[in-house]
Amino acid sequence: MYEKLGSSTGSHKMKYRSIMFNLKDSKNPDFRRRVLLGQVQPEKLVDLMPEDMASDERKLANKQIKEKALFECERAGAPKATTDQFKCGRCGQRKCTYYQMQTRSADEPMTTFVTCVNCNNHWKFC
Structure with missing residues (x-):
């Protein structure tokens, strides 16, 4: 990560925190397991989006939120x-x-x- 992004000060600090939070998250053991088993290469960690690091449960919840927002957006109109x-x-x-x-x-x-x-x-x- 240091070779690709540099020191953990400045704009990349949030990326470091995001990766560390997702690796240590007790609700997201699948991501940690994928990294330890080599399914996610350490070099690729810095390129992962937060959606890619999320647990399966969180991905499902995000998908439902997006579908609901899309549904609300499609039927939006004047407030009634x-x-x-x-x-x-x-x-x-x-x-x-x-x-x-x-x-x-x-x-x-x-x-x-x-x-x-x-x-x-x-x-x-x-």
């Missing part, structure tokens, strides 16, 4: 509030989300956009 004040004209349920937006001039009231949670029916009113 949930209410039972609106009745769906299609299915008659009162489980709806809504948001308001100023679509006309400032002296006009805001437009309310409503979506039925049950049947995904959309409508708006002023």
Whole structure:
């Protein structure tokens, strides 16, 4: 590590700490075992990303977090509030989300956009 990165001061200090933490982590015995058995070459340690050093359990948790974030990102839109004040004209349920937006001039009231949670029916009113 010293030959490749130099002394442990400055910008490379975090890399040294990351490697040492992952090698000593009691929740990550697989990484230590892979290094001791030679599956991960010592020369390659400095090139490993934190994801590569993580335990299988941590990798699975990270994957789930990424999938959830992607799912949330795909369905992101205007923030919506949930209410039972609106009745769906299609299915008659009162489980709806809504948001308001100023679509006309400032002296006009805001437009309310409503979506039925049950049947995904959309409508708006002023």
